[in-house]
Amino acid sequence: MPPSDDHPKPSMSSLKTGSLERSIALTKLGVGAGAKLVAHSIANIFRGEIDRSSADREFYQRQAQVLADELGKLKGSVMKAGQMLSLYGQYFLPEEAVEVLSELQDDTPPVDWKVVAPVLERNLGRSRLRELEIDTTPLAAASLGQVHRARRRSDGRELCVKIQYPGVADAIESDIRTLSRLLLMTRLTPKGLDITPVFHEVREMLYREVDYESERHYTEEFAERLADDPRFVVPEVFGEYSSDQVLTTSFEAGSHVRDETVQKLSLARRNALGNAFLELFLTEFFDWGMVQSDPHFGNYRIRVGARAGEDRIVLLDFGATRIFGRGFIEGYSEIVAGALAHDRERLRRGAQAIGLIAPGFNTAALDAFFGMCEAIVEPFAEAGDPRVAPALHNAKGGYKWGESDLPMRSSRIAALNALSVHFRVPPREIVFLHRRLAGVFIMLATLGCELSGREALLAALARVEAQR
Template sequence: MASRDEGGRKKSSIVTLKTKPFERSLALTRLGVGAGAKIMAHSLTNIFRGEISRDSANRDFYERQAQILADELGRLKGSVMKAGQMLSLYGQYFLPEEAVIVLSQLQDDTPPVAWKVVQPVLERNLGKTRLRELDIDTEAMAAASLGQVHRARRKSDGLELCVKIQYPGVADAIESDINTLSRLLIMTRLTPKGLNLGPVFNEVREMLYREVDYKSEADFTRRFAQRLAGDDRFVVPQVIDDYSTPQVLTTTYEANVSVRSPQVQKLGLARRNRLGEAFFELFCNEFFRWGMVQSDPHFGNYRFRIGERAEDDRIVLLDFGATRLFPRPFVSAYSDIVEGALRHDRAQVVRGAKAIGLMNEKMPDAALDAFVAMCEAIVEPFEPADSERADAKLRNANGAYRWGDSDLPMRMGRVAATNALSVHFRVPPREIVFLHRRLAGVFIMLATLRCELDAREPLLAALHDAHDGRAKSTAE
């Protein structure tokens, strides 16, 4: 099965990869010099996110610059492309809006590389004798920034497999790629002058090393499978150790379709709600009860298997390379923020925010009030249906929240952009960035399923367990 775009068209393969640090650095440096010169000639001053006065010409210019950057990152693949994805998350706090939008499109929707590029990796890791046990489709079924996946079949018993192969030179190029990309952002003048990006790139570096560790990903795959073994709403692939190494990860193939497929979208409301409930409960378990969160909400990682009856519908969970562990004190403090927002308890929200480093003692009351107001707005879907804060236009006749009709993420994005202009603002702790990425993914999934759900009780139950201490954190 070839890697294809959203329209089903086969993507052309990349025949060669720049794998040596010098040639990768040279390609990005040339890009940065050219972009920097163009930006200087353009002589803009209002380039930062949140400035309403930017005209359409300015927006078009920065979108073109960001697109050039994204295209080159996509061709280079590897850690520099993954770093571009990470920057689309952090960048919402300091990059021009146009750059964030374009970089966010790097989310693993890329052409595969030719078989001759990845075949040597497979042969070195598994050996030719072991490889002869498999029939492998030489056209990738999916391609990402750090590797690509090929369908395979074990000859001895016909078991259908997925073989994930890491691109050559990815791990070795991480340090060089990070250093070059940090210089590139300065050269393209896309970041505010004086902003210290050191902590951001340290987190990106750590995430990259985590995601090229296929042994760790295999371990998290097993741990999720164990956690969900008794829940037939979910499917987690089985890791096949005989064909897995630090650079190759082989699992069982699990049939699935996208949430956007007609097969899912044509389901009745009750079945879509059932899937949405399971998806929301999964997040509550991961964060509040387990402290182990798959932090990449890309739709390619959450697929569906539709059965004859609602009871046969399944959510297929894929790719656990971005799994993060959250320590129990962080989970407890964050639970304070959520519970405080639900109860409209300012003191509890502030206490939780200070405990995880979102706020500090030096912040004036006005800044704290703005943060509390934002938190209370974010929990809109979980307000009681009869609350004066509940928007009747977003509730059905039974009081359930209509996720598909809500523009809450956009409203909160505007609020966050305004708050980012405050002199008291700083880039949030890394745990918050990745947790909120997954939270946004939950909202988008429920909206795409067009769910009409009252998720207040499942959330309250998860908060209770988080505070009660009965739930054992995986991170401990």
């Protein structure tokens, strides 16, 4: 959880931690939102059926902000669950609902020190706490906890102390049930679609993110695997100041990717950073089967060096790390390889192997699916590929990530496919993998990179093939 770049927000003096009071707040919110949405016209919430007027869009935007603000005040698992549902929601919810859920970002108001201090004392003990000088104003506040900067008195070492909000783990089951009812009350899910598996996945992910012991393990694992790669910095874990509700690491300085110091770097240096970021993702998935699946910009910092070759990417927050099985990796590799080579039979075999499409897909549905897959690999196509607009490649064949509208085009294709009778909610692995993949694209676009990732991707696919 990174330092926030926003202006400080007023802190909250208390949290609704009881299941009853949280359920009442959520139900009240759901009834109000549902009534307004239904009154506005239930027929107008399904994408693609009619063109919305400017007034319609403004209405839903206002509703999105109200919902996001109110859920943000509740903190805890319901807000994080809303974020996760926005990932799945793009496949089966109307765009207004996705907008509501996507508004739930981890930049909510912090809570008062008096709320989290007892958690720290209970987990570490008073004698251990006396070794630290802790800034009671948080560096960052999110849905499940907040981070405070600290200094170890014995040697002046700068630390980050991540503290879980009290009661969030205990409220997960109740929050999931209530949020499920909220979706039903607002009548936003397509009739007949069973979203139980979606909530099972959200529940599992929530329990993973409140497991600070697991996050500690993955932080240490990434640090070990990247120890010899000077392009990356992973914080050091301080076990003596950590527990299942507290995680203390070294403080690692760096700038936001949008910071002027980063944006003013030469294209060559920005390309080097983008290439490192892309190669890290390819290594995580195809080689390790272990992916940090939360691409929030706050989870990365850029440490600008004195000269070219000395810039570093600081990696933060490994609570959303996911493990992928070799069978899934091999099937997904077939999809990517098939899309790159225009080999639709290979693409089909890979997609069926991981349950992305069913054997009964008709020709039209398959063509739409193939088209979507081939569009997604656009940045890895050869220069001169007729499927890629010539303006998206520079003179050296580098893909102009910042000038591409590929994410929007892909979303439109996915939205149209979602209306097909052959549509199914994709495997959970796909949702979180593509979450990170989208983050890679946005990172390279924000850096204004002009580079081809084709060779790196082909090398990763070859490594998978060699392991079969």
